[in-house]
Amino acid sequence: MFEKEERLLAEMKHETEKESMMVPDEALDSAIRSGIRAGERRWKKRYRLRAASAVVIAAAAALLLTLWGGGSTPGPSPQLAQGPYPPLTGFDIAGDITASTANRHGLIQPVNQSKSSGEYTVTVQGVLTGPQRLQVFYTIENHSGRKAMVLREELKQPGSDYKLSYGSSTGGGSFLETGMSTKQVNYYFDESTPIPESVTFAVAVAPYSTNTVYSRKSPDEEVMEMDLSLDLETMRRFTSTVPLNRVIEIQGQTMTLKEAVLSPAGITVKANISRENSMKVSGLFQPYIESSKEGSSAVQLGNPLTWMPGAQGDMTYFFESDALDQPDTLVLKAGGMQAVNQEEMQIVVDVKQKKVLSSPEDRIQFGDYTKSKDKYTLSLKYEERDFNHGAVSIDSLGFTDGKGKRHAFNEAEGSRTNAESTAGNGYRYTTLYLYLEPEDYPQPLTFDVSSFPGVIEQAIEVPIQ
Structure with missing residues (x-):
């Protein structure tokens, strides 16, 4: 453990198993970072999406930004x-x-x-x-x-x-x-x-x-x-929409939480990233919803999957839900905002030289380039230093060759990247797998980065109910 098709990461089968996308410890880390959880779950990202942990503790905040309001939930009668x-x-x-x-x-x-x-x-x-x-x-x-x-x-x-x-x-x-x-x-x-x-x-x-x-x-x-x-x-009888219309601003970077949709299958939060931001903002850092009911312990509702911002900045968060039990409060919480410098969001690779010419913070290395009748596979290794600060993901809509021509990723592989983590020499690395159509591409190849670890930490709370 989505699928605009396809902006996303990917499917990997791990014995412990991709299909749970590495939930326990390292697996869970990998799930947060790359969209793969092992254990008993598989994440097939057929779009530009990002996985997040099921239970997240908001980062200790320097400043609490409380956005009151949000409207009351109609809820099932x-x-x-x-x-x-x-x-x-x-x-x-x-x-x-x-x-x-x-x-x-x-x-x-x-x-x-x-x-x-x-x-x-x-x-x-x-x-x-x-x-x-x-x-x-x-x-x-x-x-x-x-x-x-x-x-x-x-x-x-x-x-x-x-x-x-x-x-x-x-x-x-x-x-x-x-x-x-x-x-x-x-x-x-x-x-x-x-x-x-x-x-x-x-x-x-x-x-x-x-x-x-x-x-x-x-x-x-x-x-x-x-x-x-x-x-x-x-399904529609048990679904309600809560207008939020709350703007979150941290260090001059803004995003708008538009509405929350409560349904039997979970809670969906719609958001938009401002195109006026000076930094590349990719959403909330470690978001979850806290559900509280008098006489019971608070429940943290995890965020298993997120559609990353599209061309207009729209994005969607998917959360677990116990809203049918009619909790007294539902509060969206996060530890800050994912944001990095705009000019660093590309990876330039020369596959003939087997070299990464440039990448965000120079932290991505060449892995391998293999060819088969159905696809060419480029693997890149990313050195992780702060995996809690988000995942590396590649814009799955395509890439640009050395002559400026755009290409789509291999259709049979769903235009995605896979990711796995390995440890060595005291460092942890994530391997990104990029599936290309069989073709002799003019070098170098340029891949847009849709997300990269970088966080402005500041606690956020937005009441939904």
Whole structure:
């Protein structure tokens, strides 16, 4: 554990596992920095997105900026406090605040559809829907007698091979033992891509091999597809919008928090970065929402995924939610603002010389440049000094060659970068993988950097409810 397509980072399969994007300790660090969590989750970033930790402690602040107001949350009315569905069973969702809250309130829609191919059977048990989110709960039966892997979980337009635009994270791991496995995948839609009333859910499974560990396709794969009808009407009844319209200013840099959308599938906060900023501002530093209810301990609602600022500065934060339990207060908190100098936000590489000519703070080194029939892969190594201050991410819309021509990233790889962390000589390094189309590019190549570690620390609090 999105998908404007594609501004983003990427999918990596780690045994511990990318699909949880390195949650524990180093894994969690990696998740914050690069969008990959290991453990039992995978982040496939099919856009320009950034992962953040599920539980974050705001940095000690030099100055508290409190932005009062925000409006009161309409919230579900009493007669709508209980949804129409029976509780989903058979899934361990106790640690998933959003899903467990929605399940208690009867808002996970039963599906119970199955599709078999070869020696595998996929059954979608239920879905949880929000305005820009979809969580799919499913099982896989592996009757092959050998270990297998989930290569990909896609959403497409029914009746076509057109993949929808989204970011995604997966829980349950990609490795499949013989027998039954439970899985769940979260899809995050861009604001310009309304969630449709029906989607085709496709799962690709292949026998495990060393060749499939880092692949999304295999000649031995079996693909199971099924059309899902989504109950958007019920979702809308339990969704409310809270105007915020609050401008945050720190050391002359500004961003606007526009509104918060509370739905059964989570809380979404819409923001905009001012184009007048003198620095490259990429959003809030370590944001989370604190939920409080009298008589109970405060709950921190994590930020699993963020759409980074687009051309107009618009960005979207996705948070967990227990809003259906009607907490007394919901407060958005952060430890400051991500900001770096504008002129440093490019990486210039000469792949023939195998050299990085320039990069932010001269902290990115050449890794490798490999070629295959389907793609050329450029890897870059980034020396981490302050990983808590954010992730390095490359603008996935494309790059510029030595003659000024723009190129897209390799389409089959989703226009993304992967990241992994390694330690050596007392330093920690992140490796960025850039997938290029097979072509002889005039040198050097210039890549725009969409985010780079740099923080103006100052505590922020914005009441949502």
